[in-house]
Amino acid sequence: MIRLGVNIDHVATVRQARGAVEPDPVAAAVVAELGGADGITVHLREDRRHINDRDVALLRQTVRTRLNLEMSAAKEIVAIAGRIKPDQATLVPERRRELTTEGGLNVSGNLPQLKAVVAGLQRKSVAVSLFIDPREEQVAAAAKTGAAAVELHTGAYARAPAGDEPRQLSQLAAAAAQAHSLGLRVYAGHGLNYRNVAGLLQAAPEVEELNIGHAIVSRALFVGLETAVRQMRECMVMARKRT
Numbered sequence: 001m002i003r004l005g006v007n008i009d010h011v012a013t014v015r016q017a018r019g020a021v022e023p024d025p026v027a028a029a030v031v032a033e034l035g036g037a038d039g040i041t042v043h044l045r046e047d048r049r050h051i052n053d054r055d056v057a058l059l060r061q062t063v064r065t066r067l068n069l070e071m072s073a074a075k076e077i078v079a080i081a082g083r084i085k086p087d088q089a090t091l092v093p094e095r096r097r098e099l100t101t102e103g104g105l106n107v108s109g110n111l112p113q114l115k116a117v118v119a120g121l122q123r124k125s126v127a128v129s130l131f132i133d134p135r136e137e138q139v140a141a142a143a144k145t146g147a148a149a150v151e152l153h154t155g156a157y158a159r160a161p162a163g164d165e166p167r168q169l170s171q172l173a174a175a176a177a178q179a180h181s182l183g184l185r186v187y188a189g190h191g192l193n194y195r196n197v198a199g200l201l202q203a204a205p206e207v208e209e210l211n212i213g214h215a216i217v218s219r220a221l222f223v224g225l226e227t228a229v230r231q232m233r234e235c236m237v238m239a240r241k242r243t
């Protein structure tokens with residue numbers, strides 16, 4: 001069964017635009033769960049651009065599904081994750097001036113450091129996923145870290161002109177198959193929306209979880225968050241039925 005992790009960072013982005021107390025991502029998590037979210041995903045950035053420490057602490061107490069904390073491998077954030085103990089930590093690269101997470105982690109180039117961070121989080125009973133580009137050397141390196149899962153970066157697929165979609169999908173399919181054969185669980189995310197999600201799920205049957213934010217929060221402005229989450233789950237379930 002395919003799972004949907006709803007990324008609610010953008011709810012906090014709207015709050016921060018006014019420096020106000022609403023909309024509250026904690027309330028958004030409750031509504032997303034009512035709509036059928038299988039998990040709630042938030043990114044506690046080092047610059048606290050949207051989600052903050054208060055949000056993560058409250059979400060830990062209120063999320064009834066699974067809390068997935070996206071985070072960099074920075075010492076301060078790793079320490080917070082160790083205290084909060086999300087169900088899952090997804091390690092992502094972070095750059096100050098990016099609009100959103102731009103590329104996957106360079107696991108092959110930072111193996112010793114990432115191995116240590118993965119082991120430290122696992123000692124605190126936090127499952128670890130690594131956000132990587134769908135490339136052979138990154139998948140192979142991810143398997144060496146001891147992480148339980150990889151989240152394949154779908155941004156290049158999401159941005160691809162129609163003619164290039166098949167190539168992007170075959171890269172994702174190959175990476176998913178490789179990760180699965182190495183014993184990793186396979187997740188995916190970034191730039192997924194109501195139209196492109198089916199192509200991915202049909203191309204990569206090993207994918208068992210998607211993390212989706214922007215498309216759901218955008219649609220929520222017009223149809224409400226509960227409906228937006230429910231419609232995305234329906235797209236995902238329908239896509240898998242067709243495979």
Ligand code: PXP
Pocket residue numbers: 007009043070090092100101131151188189190191192211212213214215
């Ligand atoms: N997965 C990861 C690792 C991300 O960094 C993001 C963006 O925060 C997402 C998924 C969700 O991407 P989007 O908002 O484009 O759906």
